[in-house]
Amino acid sequence: MTGHRRSSRRAERGIAMVLTLFLTTALTVLAASLMYLAQTETYASMNYRMMTMARYGAEAGIERASNFLYDATKYTRPGSTGTDLLSSYDRTVSPVTYNGQPVVLSAIDGVASNYPLQSVIDAFKAAAKGTLTAGNQNIAYAASATLLMMQTFDPYGGGAGGPIGVVQTWRLTSDGSLGGAKSALVEISGIAEQPVWPASAYAAFATATSCGAIYLHGNVTTNSYDSTGLSGSTSPTFTNSGGNVGTNGNLLIQGSTTVYGNLYTPRTGVGTCTEGAVVAETETGSADLAGSLVRLPGAVSYPTPPLPSPLPATTNVSVTSTTGACAALGFSGATAGWCTTSGSGSNQKVTIDSGGASIYLPNVSLGSQITLEITAHASPSQMVYANSLDLTGGGQFAVKATSNNQSVLVDLIGKESDGVTDMATVMDMGGNSGGSFGNNSSCSGCSVFDASMLQFIYAGTGILSFRGTSSAAATFYAPNAEVHFQGTDDLYGSILGKTVTNGGNANIHYDRRLNRDFYVQGAQMLGTFSWKRF
Numbered sequence: 001m002t003g004h005r006r007s008s009r010r011a012e013r014g015i016a017m018v019l020t021l022f023l024t025t026a027l028t029v030l031a032a033s034l035m036y037l038a039q040t041e042t043y044a045s046m047n048y049r050m051m052t053m054a055r056y057g058a059e060a061g062i063e064r065a066s067n068f069l070y071d072a073t074k075y076t077r078p079g080s081t082g083t084d085l086l087s088s089y090d091r092t093v094s095p096v097t098y099n100g101q102p103v104v105l106s107a108i109d110g111v112a113s114n115y116p117l118q119s120v121i122d123a124f125k126a127a128a129k130g131t132l133t134a135g136n137q138n139i140a141y142a143a144s145a146t147l148l149m150m151q152t153f154d155p156y157g158g159g160a161g162g163p164i165g166v167v168q169t170w171r172l173t174s175d176g177s178l179g180g181a182k183s184a185l186v187e188i189s190g191i192a193e194q195p196v197w198p199a200s201a202y203a204a205f206a207t208a209t210s211c212g213a214i215y216l217h218g219n220v221t222t223n224s225y226d227s228t229g230l231s232g233s234t235s236p237t238f239t240n241s242g243g244n245v246g247t248n249g250n251l252l253i254q255g256s257t258t259v260y261g262n263l264y265t266p267r268t269g270v271g272t273c274t275e276g277a278v279v280a281e282t283e284t285g286s287a288d289l290a291g292s293l294v295r296l297p298g299a300v301s302y303p304t305p306p307l308p309s310p311l312p313a314t315t316n317v318s319v320t321s322t323t324g325a326c327a328a329l330g331f332s333g334a335t336a337g338w339c340t341t342s343g344s345g346s347n348q349k350v351t352i353d354s355g356g357a358s359i360y361l362p363n364v365s366l367g368s369q370i371t372l373e374i375t376a377h378a379s380p381s382q383m384v385y386a387n388s389l390d391l392t393g394g395g396q397f398a399v400k401a402t403s404n405n406q407s408v409l410v411d412l413i414g415k416e417s418d419g420v421t422d423m424a425t426v427m428d429m430g431g432n433s434g435g436s437f438g439n440n441s442s443c444s445g446c447s448v449f450d451a452s453m454l455q456f457i458y459a460g461t462g463i464l465s466f467r468g469t470s471s472a473a474a475t476f477y478a479p480n481a482e483v484h485f486q487g488t489d490d491l492y493g494s495i496l497g498k499t500v501t502n503g504g505n506a507n508i509h510y511d512r513r514l515n516r517d518f519y520v521q522g523a524q525m526l527g528t529f530s531w532k533r534f
Contacts, residue, residue: 050178050184051184051186053134053137053139053176053178053184054139054176054177054178054184054185054186055176055186055188055531056132056134056139056176057132057139057140057141057176057177057178057186058141058174058175058176058186058187058188058531059174059176059188060130060132060139060141060174060176061107061128061129061141061142061143061174061175061176061188062143062172062174062188062190062526064127064128064130064141064143065105065107065124065127065128065143065144065145065170065172065174065192066170066172066192066524066526067127068123068124068127068128069145069168069170069192070192070194070524074123074127075120075123075124077150077166077168078150078166079164079166080164083116083117084116084117084120085116086150086152086164086166088116089103089150091149091150091151094148094149095146095147095148095171096147096148096149096150098114098115098116099114101114102114102146102147103115103146103147104144104145104146104147105120105121105124105125105128105144105145106124106125106143106144106145107124107125107126107127107128107129107142107143107144108129108142108143108144108173108175109142111144113125124145128142128143128144128145128174129141129142129143137178138178138179139176139177139178140176140177140178140179141174141175141176141177142174142175143172143173143174143175144172144173144174145170145171145172145173145192146170146171146173147168147169147170148169148170148171148191149168149169149193150166150167150168150169151166151167151168151196152164152165152166153165153167153196153519154519155303155519155520155521165196165519165520165521167193167194167195167196167521167522168193168194169191169192169193169194170191170192170193171189171190171191172189172190172191172192173187173188173189174187174188174189175187176188186531186532187531187532188529188530188531189529189530189531190526190527190528190529190530191526191527191528192524192525192526193524193525193527194521194522194523194524194525195522195525196519196520196521196522197300197519197520197521197522198514198515198516198518198519198520199302199477199496199518199519199520200475200477200493200494200496200514200515200517200518201244201246201494201514201515202244202245202246202264202494202496202510203222203223203224203243203244203245203261203494203495203508203509203510204222204245204246204494204495204496204500204502204508205245205246205247205300205495205496205497205500206246206247206248206249206496206497206498206499206500207247207248207300207301207302207479207480207496207497207498208247208248208249208498208499209248209249209278209299210249210250210275210278210499211249211250211252211273211274211275211278211282212249212250212252212273212282212499212501213247213248213249213250213251213498213499213500214245214247214249214250214251214252214499214500214501215252215253215499215500215501215502215503216251216252216253216254216257216259216287216501216502217252217253217254217255217257217287217502217503218255218256218257218502218503218504218505219255219256219257219504219505220255220256220257220258220485220502220504220505220506220507220508221243221257221258221259221260221507221508222243222244222245222258222259222260222261222507222508222509222510223238223239223240223241223242223243223260223261223507223509223510224238224239224241224242224243224260224261224509224510224511224512225237225238225239225449225492225509225510225511225512226511226512226513227447227449227450227451227452227492227511227513228513230447230449230450231445231446231447232446232447232448233447233448234447235449236447236449236492236509238509239260240260240290241260241261241290241291242260242261242510242512243259243260243261243508243509243510244261244262244263244264244291244510245259245261245262245263245264246263246264246265246296246300247263247264247265248265248266248299248300249265249267249278250265250267250273250278250279250280250281250282251263251265251280251281251282251289252273252281252282253281253282253283253284253287253288253289254283254284254285254287255285255286255287256285256286256287257287257288258287258288258290259288259289259290259291260290260291261290261291261510262291262292262293262294263280263281263289263291263292263293263294264294264296265280265281265293265294265295265296266295266296266297266298266299267279267280267295268280268295269281270282270283270293280293280295281293298523300523301523302477302479302496302520303479303520303521304459304479304480305411305457305458305459305477306459307413307459308358308385308411308413310360311385311387311413311415311419312360312361312362312385312386312387312413313330313360313362313387314362314363314387314415314416314417314419315362315363316362316363316365317329317330317362317363317364317365318365318367318393319350319364319365319366319367319370319372319395320367320369320370320393321348321367321369321370322341322342322343322344322348322349322350322370325339325341325350325370326339326340326341326350329350329352329361329362329364330360330361330362331352335354338352338353338354338355338357338359339351339352340353345369346368346369347369347371348369348370348371349370349371349373350370350371350372350373351373351375351400352372352373352374352375353375353400354375354382355377356377356382358383358384358385359374359382359383359384359385360384360385360386361384361385361386361387362386362387363387363388363390364386364388364389364390365389365390365391365392365393365395366390366391366393366394366395366396366397367393367394367395368393368394368395369395370395370396371395371396371397371398372395372396372397372398373398373399373400374397374398374399374400374408374410375400375401376399376400376401376402376406376407376408376453377406381407381408381409381455382406382407382408382409383409383411384408384409384410384411385410385411385413386410386411386412386413387412387413387414387415387423388412388413388414388423388425388426388427389410389412389426389427389428390427390428391427391428391429391430391436392428392429392430392467396436396437397436397437397454398437398454399453399454401446401453403445403446404445404446404447404450404453406453407452407453407454407455408453408454408455409455409456409457410454410455410456410457411457411458412426412427412456412457412458412460412478413426413459413460414426414458414460414462415460422460422461422462423460423462424462424463425462425463425464425465426458426460426462426463426464426481427456427458427464427465428465428467429465429466429467429472429487430465430467430486436471436472437454437472437473437474448473449473449492449511450473450511450513451473451474451475451492451493451494451511451513451514452475452511452513452514452517452518453473454473454474454475455474455475455476455477455518456474456475456476456477456478457476457477457478458476458477458478458480458481459478459480460478460480460481461480461481461482461498462481462482463481463482463483463484464476464478464481464482464483464484464497465484465486466483466484466485466486466487466491466506467484467486467487467504471489471490471491471492472489472490472491472492472493473492473493473511474491474492474493475493475494475495475511475514475518476493476494476495476496476497477496477518478496478497478498479496479497479498480498481497481498482497482498482499482501483495483497483499483500483501484501485500485501485502485503485504485506485508486503486504486506487504487505487506488504488505488506489506490506490507490508490509491506491507491508491509492509492511493509493510493511493514494510494511494514495508
């Protein structure tokens with residue numbers, strides 16, 4: 001019996017050895033699997049990190065190329081004069097071609113540039129190629145741009161003989177690469193474009209980013225009408241909609257103010273506004289925004305009108321009667337025939353007809369008996385360069401037209417005698433006998449409420465003041481100016497300034513036809529992205 005037990009124990013020791021070997025093998029396989037899984041996860045994380053870094057590099061190339069093409073200090077677009085002529089391109093096809101081949105600017109090795117000016121090719125290559133540093137690694141980027149579309153338009157405020165507006169659409173392609181033992185290459189494509197925007201799309205717009213950029217208080221209403229089809233002095237029909245306002249900052253409305261339209265702004269929120277936290281709208285009292293708050297994708301940039309050369313005179317001329325008025329305004333010699341006078345007593349008129357040539361006026365103030373009438377001409381608008389305009393004496397500035405496709409564009413310069421310093425106030429309709437603007441003609445199809453027939457633009461930082469008791473039918477484009485309303489009568493048209501303050505009883509009636517007539521270059525936009533890795 002004793003020998004049998006010993007034999008069984010020896011057999012059991014053999015089975016234990018086999019089980020031990022099995023368990024050891026299983027643990028070894030499990031450990032190897034865990035090590036492989038950990039290594040796989042490490043490689044996957046490393047590949048993702050490298051791909052992400054390369055993609056960031058490619059995005060940097062897209063941004064650098066876009067910034068070059070839409071920065072006027074770096075890239076001058078083709079024009080009707082100069083060394084880069086629009087006539088060199090075939091703009092009837094997409095992509096746009098030069099010498100029968102697509103227009104290409106490239107900083108990518110192996111992708112050839114095709115552009116009329118070597119200086120532009122070199123500048124783009126320098127701007128759209130480079131490296132970024134991430135930790136101890138360098139990320140290289142290089143981009144190319146293909147011109148898909150190029151359009152021209154007459155920019156608002158450009159004037160007769162002024163520069164042609166050019167907008168372009170580019171397809172941008174950028175490579176981002178990460179070198180070393182493990183490399184990564186990512187390609188991103190996108191579309192960079194600049195649309196054309198209406199210059200007068202709002203009853204009032206303020207370009208400032210501050211609280212109260214538009215400040216409406218007192219007894220103020222914004223609404224809209226359409227002057228299309230109106231004639232003579234027939235009153236327009238107002239609509240309690242379409243009186244939209246917009247700002248890059250905050251709308252502050254108080255008192256009995258009603259905005260019959262939407263508020264357009266990149267800001268959000270309604271409530272108390274502080275400079276560190278600018279909200280979209282602030283309301284107090286019985287003020288009401290009847291429309292909606294529409295968020296813009298970003299601040300709207302309106303281009304500053306270019307200054308003419310030469311500038312108008314800065315002398316002061318007060319016209320209180322027709323006697324000697326033409327000579328005082330500077331019309332003599334070759335231009336003497338442009339200026340004529342008529343009427344007497346309380347109805348005296350000074351009429352200027354240049355036949356379409358540009359008209360230059362100094363600092364002009366008009367007495368209550370005087371109407372200064374500018375004869376309009378068809379497109380382009382009749383240009384008037386006036387240093388300043390003062391209607392506090394009760395005079396009238398008017399348009400004489402023979403058809404409803406004619407207009408006058410007044411470029412207010414507003415310079416002091418040194419030709420550099422901005423005047424404090426460049427236009428004033430102040431006083432109880434404040435003057436007015438409008439279409440003073442009786443032509444068939446023309447309306448005294450057609451705001452497109454008289455347009456004012458101003459590049460400076462002075463004040464446009466509406467303090468009078470007489471209405472005005474016109475549109476005002478002054479992206480850097482302060483606009484003050486303190487009068488009792490209304491504006492028919494549109495106003496754009498850096499800030500707009502209305503504390504009187506002057507309503508703003510937006511003429512909806514303006515949305516179809518005048519345009520400026522819009523903001524650059526990037527979109528339609530796609531990407532792939534290699």
